[in-house]
Amino acid sequence: MGGMEIQIAVAKTNKYAVTDSGDTIEVVERPNGGLSVVLADGQTSGRGAKAVSMMVVRKVIGLLAEGVRDGAAARAASDLLYTEKQGKVTSTLNILSVDLHTGTVVITRNNPIPFYVARGERIDCIGEESKSIGTARNTRPVISEIPLEPGMMLVVYTDGLVHAGERKGNPMDVCTSLKAMREGQDPSPQAVADALLSEAVNLDDGRPADDISVVALKVLKHTGDDVRRMTVRLPVNVR
Amino acid sequence: MGGMEIQIAVAKTNKYAVTDSGDTIEVVERPNGGLSVVLADGQTSGRGAKAVSMMVVRKVIGLLAEGVRDGAAARAASDLLYTEKQGKVTSTLNILSVDLHTGTVVITRNNPIPFYVARGERIDCIGEESKSIGTARNTRPVISEIPLEPGMMLVVYTDGLVHAGERKGNPMDVCTSLKAMREGQDPSPQAVADALLSEAVNLDDGRPADDISVVALKVLKHTGDDVRRMTVRLPVNVR
Numbered sequence: 001m002g003g004m005e006i007q008i009a010v011a012k013t014n015k016y017a018v019t020d021s022g023d024t025i026e027v028v029e030r031p032n033g034g035l036s037v038v039l040a041d042g043q044t045s046g047r048g049a050k051a052v053s054m055m056v057v058r059k060v061i062g063l064l065a066e067g068v069r070d071g072a073a074a075r076a077a078s079d080l081l082y083t084e085k086q087g088k089v090t091s092t093l094n095i096l097s098v099d100l101h102t103g104t105v106v107i108t109r110n111n112p113i114p115f116y117v118a119r120g121e122r123i124d125c126i127g128e129e130s131k132s133i134g135t136a137r138n139t140r141p142v143i144s145e146i147p148l149e150p151g152m153m154l155v156v157y158t159d160g161l162v163h164a165g166e167r168k169g170n171p172m173d174v175c176t177s178l179k180a181m182r183e184g185q186d187p188s189p190q191a192v193a194d195a196l197l198s199e200a201v202n203l204d205d206g207r208p209a210d211d212i213s214v215v216a217l218k219v220l221k222h223t224g225d226d227v228r229r230m231t232v233r234l235p236v237n238v239r
Numbered sequence: 240m241g242g243m244e245i246q247i248a249v250a251k252t253n254k255y256a257v258t259d260s261g262d263t264i265e266v267v268e269r270p271n272g273g274l275s276v277v278l279a280d281g282q283t284s285g286r287g288a289k290a291v292s293m294m295v296v297r298k299v300i301g302l303l304a305e306g307v308r309d310g311a312a313a314r315a316a317s318d319l320l321y322t323e324k325q326g327k328v329t330s331t332l333n334i335l336s337v338d339l340h341t342g343t344v345v346i347t348r349n350n351p352i353p354f355y356v357a358r359g360e361r362i363d364c365i366g367e368e369s370k371s372i373g374t375a376r377n378t379r380p381v382i383s384e385i386p387l388e389p390g391m392m393l394v395v396y397t398d399g400l401v402h403a404g405e406r407k408g409n410p411m412d413v414c415t416s417l418k419a420m421r422e423g424q425d426p427s428p429q430a431v432a433d434a435l436l437s438e439a440v441n442l443d444d445g446r447p448a449d450d451i452s453v454v455a456l457k458v459l460k461h462t463g464d465d466v467r468r469m470t471v472r473l474p475v476n477v478r
Contacts, residue, residue, distance in 0.1 A: 003476055010469040027471055058304045065297045103477040148477055190470050226474050230249040231429050232266055233468040235461050237242055238342040238387055
């Protein structure tokens with residue numbers, strides 16, 4: 001299939017007036033090449049939720065680093081959470097893996113909310129029933145596999161995005177927003193993640209009712225050099 | 240000290256004609272807020288070196304996630320490598336941690352090569368003697384702590400950067416390059432990391448003699464929103 005460039009962008013904000021986000025997201029290298037993005041949203045918000053989502057993400061990336069397959073890592077994280085919290089605490093989990101051997105993105109999902117795949121004019125909502133982890137034994141993820149091809153874009157997010165605006169009876173419609181953004185344009189994944197997050201924050205009058213994380217993954221034709229790049233921007237308040 | 244934005248940029252390339260980089264770098268969230276960048280360069284190159292640097296980085300990020308202090312995590316990684324490889328394999332290790340409680344960046348270094356701190360017109364080379372991990376018991380890191388303040392920039396890299404050009408008797412001088420770049424300008428960390436990497440690759444006639452990773456961390460006044468952002472760009476060849 002030749003040279004491509006994978007671009008992954010993340011935009012993340014906290015629930016209004018809450019310091020700790022209940023969402024945790026990490027991007028890690030896979031032992032056989034490629035990358036995985038691991039995103040968890042722990043139940044409720046604040047410190048407790050943060051500890052849950054960090055535990056889930058750490059378990060998953062530790063196992064991925066050992067070569068464990070994504071589906072098995074998701075099941076292990078569910079069992080760990082179930083055992084640690086006696087089945088009383090739940091978390092969503094999404095794993096996006098760029099697998100260079102199969103030439104696909106593998107999406108492992110324990111999350112009732114769907115994700116989107118855009119190719120050309122078409123936007124598909126992938127929403128087969130899927131349960132969060134931690135509250136039942138034998139919780140299995142739903143796994144989708146999507147070929148890496150230039151022009152393809154994936155959008156995955158935590159439920160804070162789709163709950164935005166609900167208080168005011170004006171909920172966010174991700175598919176419509178994505179369609180509008182892509183009309184006649186070819187936005188970067190950072191532009192897509194930023195625009196979706198910003199729309200959600202506006203629907204909540206600038207005071208997000210929940211933690212929100214948005215991930216956009218885009219495949220492009222490879223035109224530049226062979227350098228891997230990563231940029232992180234972290235607004236901070238130093239006490 | 241109020242609002243600031245931390246920007247971290249990474250640029251990374253492999254030794255010419257080698258698929259696996261011996262360098263591993265991960266950026267992870269700290270359990271009490273802030274971020275850590277963990278960079279290891281395993282001895283030699285290719286698959287063996289990759290396995291070593293991944294093992295070292297995984298150990299460190301696993302411990303940081305549990306709240307272990309950076310210095311203790313570095314010592315643990317050294318002991319692990321010493322035990323696993325009977326003291327026969329070495330790796331460099333740099334940990335850069337943005338610590339929001341102390342308002343500093345903590346640099347934990349097991350690496351003979353120095354790093355740079357730029358503030359205003361001044362560029363300091365921090366190069367106290369420091370040993371790589373894995374070949375002796377009780378290998379301790381050198382720890383530096385630098386206050387977070389707008390305008391400060393840190394540049395950390397693996398030795399591939401400074402060995403570039405040596406074959407041709409025209410080695411890279413990072414300090415001079417940094418000075419030239421900053422003269423009358425205020426380059427972004429990605430621009431700095433990209434420029435240093437690109438200069439090194441050019442000195443090696445486009446065929447890097449070693450894996451090269453460059454990290455630039457910059458502190459800015461906070462002007463935008465409270466969104467955390469991350470972008471990853473990964474050139475791939477799908478088989």
